[in-house]
Amino acid sequence: MNISENMVTSRLEKRGITLEKVPFLDMGYWIKKSRFSVGATEEYLLGLYSIQEAAAQIPATLFTNLENKTVLDACASPGGKTVQMANLMNNSGLIVALDLKPRKMFPLVNQLERSRVANTAAYNMDAKEASKLNIKFDCVLLDVPCSGNPITDREWFSKRTLADIHKNARRQRQILAEATKVTKNGGEIVYATCSLEPEENEFNMDWAVKNLPLKIEKIKCYGEKGLTKVFDSILDSSVKKAKRIWPNETQGFFVCKLKKMGNN
Amino acid sequence: MKEIHEFVKQFNVEIPLEEKQIVRKRNRYYLLSDKLNHNAPKGFFYAGDYLGAVKGTGFFPGFALLRMIAKTEATKVILGKKAAWLFICGRDIFKRGLLKQSDLKKDDYVLIMNKNEECLGFGRVMINVREEIDMDKIAVKNILDVGDFLRREKKLSTNKSKK
Numbered sequence: 001m002n003i004s005e006n007m008v009t010s011r012l013e014k015r016g017i018t019l020e021k022v023p024f025l026d027m028g029y030w031i032k033k034s035r036f037s038v039g040a041t042e043e044y045l046l047g048l049y050s051i052q053e054a055a056a057q058i059p060a061t062l063f064t065n066l067e068n069k070t071v072l073d074a075c076a077s078p079g080g081k082t083v084q085m086a087n088l089m090n091n092s093g094l095i096v097a098l099d100l101k102p103r104k105m106f107p108l109v110n111q112l113e114r115s116r117v118a119n120t121a122a123y124n125m126d127a128k129e130a131s132k133l134n135i136k137f138d139c140v141l142l143d144v145p146c147s148g149n150p151i152t153d154r155e156w157f158s159k160r161t162l163a164d165i166h167k168n169a170r171r172q173r174q175i176l177a178e179a180t181k182v183t184k185n186g187g188e189i190v191y192a193t194c195s196l197e198p199e200e201n202e203f204n205m206d207w208a209v210k211n212l213p214l215k216i217e218k219i220k221c222y223g224e225k226g227l228t229k230v231f232d233s234i235l236d237s238s239v240k241k242a243k244r245i246w247p248n249e250t251q252g253f254f255v256c257k258l259k260k261m262g263n264n
Numbered sequence: 265m266k267e268i269h270e271f272v273k274q275f276n277v278e279i280p281l282e283e284k285q286i287v288r289k290r291n292r293y294y295l296l297s298d299k300l301n302h303n304a305p306k307g308f309f310y311a312g313d314y315l316g317a318v319k320g321t322g323f324f325p326g327f328a329l330l331r332m333i334a335k336t337e338a339t340k341v342i343l344g345k346k347a348a349w350l351f352i353c354g355r356d357i358f359k360r361g362l363l364k365q366s367d368l369k370k371d372d373y374v375l376i377m378n379k380n381e382e383c384l385g386f387g388r389v390m391i392n393v394r395e396e397i398d399m400d401k402i403a404v405k406n407i408l409d410v411g412d413f414l415r416r417e418k419k420l421s422t423n424k425s426k427k
Contacts, residue, residue: 042352045410046382070303094299106420109310113327114413118297121304121311133305 001087002116003048011043022054024222026061027087030054047115052080053152055250058221058243059141059192060084062257068093069138074127074179077104079111081143086117095120096135098127127175136184144172146195149252169199173207180212185262189214192255196244198230201254205242206235214258216241226256267323268293268315274373275338287311291318295328327383327410333375334383340375341365341404348378351385352411359391360399368393374404385409 005027009019016035022028031038038044039051060081063069066089073082076097085095097112097120099105105124112120125132127142147165150156172193179189191208193200205226208214216238223243228235242256265283272279285301287294289308296304296312304311313328334340343351347361357376368374372389387404396403 040414042348042378042384042410045352045413046384092299094303096304103420105309107417109314110413110416110420112310113314114410116313116328116331118295118313118328119300121300121308123305123307124309135303135305 001091002046008043008048011048012038012041015041017041022057025054025057028052028054028057045114050080050083050111050115052084053251055222055245055253056080056143056192056194057084058223058245058253059143059190059255060088062190062219062221062255063088063139063141063188066093066139070135071095072130072135072137072140072179072182073097074130074140074142074175075099075144076108076122077101078107079109079115081141082108082120083111083115083117085141086112086115086119089119091117091119093119096133096137097122098125098130100124100126128171128178130178130182133182135182136187137182138184138187140179140183140187140189142172142175142179142189142191144175144191144193144200146172146193146200147197148194149196149247151247151251152194165195165197165199168195169197169204172200172204176204176208177212180208180214180260183260185260187260188217189258189260190255191258192253194251194253196246196252196254198227201244201256202227202230202235202239202242203233205239205256205258208258209236209238213261215261217257217259219243219255219257221255222250223253223255226254265293267318268329271316271323271325271329272333275333275336275375277333277336277338279332279336286315293317325386325408327385330375330383330386330408334377334381338375339366339368339372340377341368342377342379342381343384345379348376348384351376351406352409354406354409354411354415356390356402356406357387357404358399359393359396359401359403362393362403365393368403373407376404376406376409385412 018033019029077099223245225240226242245253293315314326315329316325342364368389376384385408
């Protein structure tokens with residue numbers, strides 16, 4: 001939103017940075033070669049681009065149209081997806097960005113100020129209490145706290161237990177239920193995790209379509225079909241519309257788009 | 265509001281600011297769009313464009329305010345590539361680093377721009393630039409530069425690792 005794509009890529013190339021377009025993203029580039037950190041260039045500090053893992057750039061692109069909408073980013077810090085949505089909205093409309101932990105608010109607002117985001121209000125607030133805001137949202141991004149995956153966390157296997165995964169899955173369902181309450185009828189929710197655990201992904205989507213006024217929407221994006229037969233369980237067939245991104249060129253990721261049923 | 269106007273005046277310009285769109289939260293000022301102003305619930309931590317904060321008896325600007333000032337005829341200097349990089353790294357500017365400048369007088373506040381005329385920050389003029397012949401004299405003292413975003417990140421990660 002602060003410069004055209006061509007201008008920024010040409011400026012980076014002049015600095016000797018080799019870029020390669022990410023084939024499954026409209027506006028994403030892989031850094032193939034750089035002699036210095038791309039998080040310290042003049043262009044970065046001027047907010048002309050942001051850095052985000054390729055798969056993590058998918059969720060924000062799945063909403064039908066964000067311009068002038070009222071949007072909730074329920075677990076926003078450090079703000080990569082908030083900035084991406086503000087860009088897709090051309091700084092119009094309103095984004096409400098929440099994060100639970102006070103210490104996570106500072107990286108979020110640092111990112112917003114650097115990227116010249118002007119349409120966002122950030123709150124130090126638990127996503128499970130979003131209805132206290134008294135707003136109904138057109139679009140809700142749920143990039144929920146999750147167990148992560150071994151690609152981005154080398155100590156993952158020594159750190160994580162099955163109990164953790166179940167605890168996270170419960171918390172994610174609570175956030176999803178609250179998000180459904182604050183979404184307008186006909187509104188869209190994009191649910192995403194960087195976990196590969198079915199409990200935090202397909203099982204939660206199965207639970208959502210069976211317990212909340214939500215249906216899963218078909219999405220066109222990079223990734224494989226969501227699993228519907230897991231650990232001897234047969235899940236709702238619509239769960240296959242979700243996308244599971246196995247770690248390869250990107251980190252592991254899961255994304256699903258849901259629509260709130262009912263008329264406005 | 266008074267603090268913002270007084271700060272802007274130091275660049276010998278004025279900028280139109282709609283008072284009803286500016287919100288003060290503790291010591292910090294934010295400029296809110298109509299949509300934010302009408303629809304964002306109270307109690308935010310941060311909203312809209314951050315204009316700056318009152319610190320002690322002074323006012324310390326945010327980059328959004330500097331960009332607004334940069335759109336006016338405010339006093340500016342344009343830096344070459346190397347001087348721009350040094351400035352972003354928190355360094356002061358030598359006279360030799362100035363590519364283009366207005367008639368700078370000692371103690372003036374000045375906006376620092378790169379060759380693309382993007383605002384990198386601001387500083388205080390330390391010499392009468394036209395009269396000074398020593399190219400290695402510090403011409404502008406760095407007060408704020410965009411490298412601050414990185415320094416803040418570093419500070420945050422240091423604090424995090426201490427905990």
